[in-house]
Amino acid sequence: MLTVDHLYKSFHTGGVQYDVLKDVTFTIDESEFVAVMGPSGSGKTTLLNCISCFIPYEKGEIRLDDTLLANLDEEAMAEVRNKKLGFVFQDFMLLDGLTIFENVCVPKVITQAPYRPMEQKVTKLLQLFGIDSIANKYPVEISGGQKQRTAVARALMNDPLILLADEPTGNLDSKSRDTVIEAFIEAKRTLGATIFMVTHDTFSASYCDRVLVMKDGTIFTELVRKGTRQQFFDELLQILKELEGNPDEAIHV
């Protein structure tokens, strides 16, 4: 599904080169829910931005099914972003002037899809995530958790190959966070969605199938969930504690 192979990325600031991703290699299978964790500055967002085609990289390959995500012209890149990738951001990125229903329609409207199937699809997604009752409300009238579930529904409108989420629970209280994680789990279970999530939140990550832990631009280790969620949570806490030295910075329960 997603293959990242020997990826290198550096930034140049004031004539100095900073190597931010150093030989990052991993794969994600279809219908896997995978998180990336690690200390601040370890390269998580840079990695996500490379996969999202938002920034170029020097060396390595990123492949989504059969598509090599490099050297794409603008049109091909827009096509990949709109049809093969779904995005969920920390700050929701909903359009304030549109209703919840209309916001979820946006990716399909861009492709000039016919109205009737689009309406059916939005209705199905809103029901799946328990937000059908707020379909006619505007973003300003709903909670953070409802906003983020709207964003998840919007990201799934074009049946993307993978859903990329950057700190999706970062701006939410614990109750709202739980509803968003439930939405991801429901998307995986019901729609077979593949989800790749950058997070600082150990609790959210403990619901994943697998967690990649980054350190200094490399994949430091990879943890697979084998036992209960609580056991996985404890395991993640332990590794982050070892990695960061200060667990309080890494843990947001």
Ligand SMILES: Nc1ncnc2c1ncn2[C@@H]1O[C@H](COP(=O)(O)OP(=O)(O)OP(=O)(O)O)[C@@H](O)[C@H]1O
């Ligand atoms: N556009 C840029 N120009 C220069 N340096 C950058 C740029 N973007 C990121 N960096 C640097 O790359 C490193 C990795 O940043 P990145 O945002 O990927 O880390 P992160 O693990 O996501 O951190 P956080 O958890 O704080 O969001 C940091 O040292 C950062 O300062």
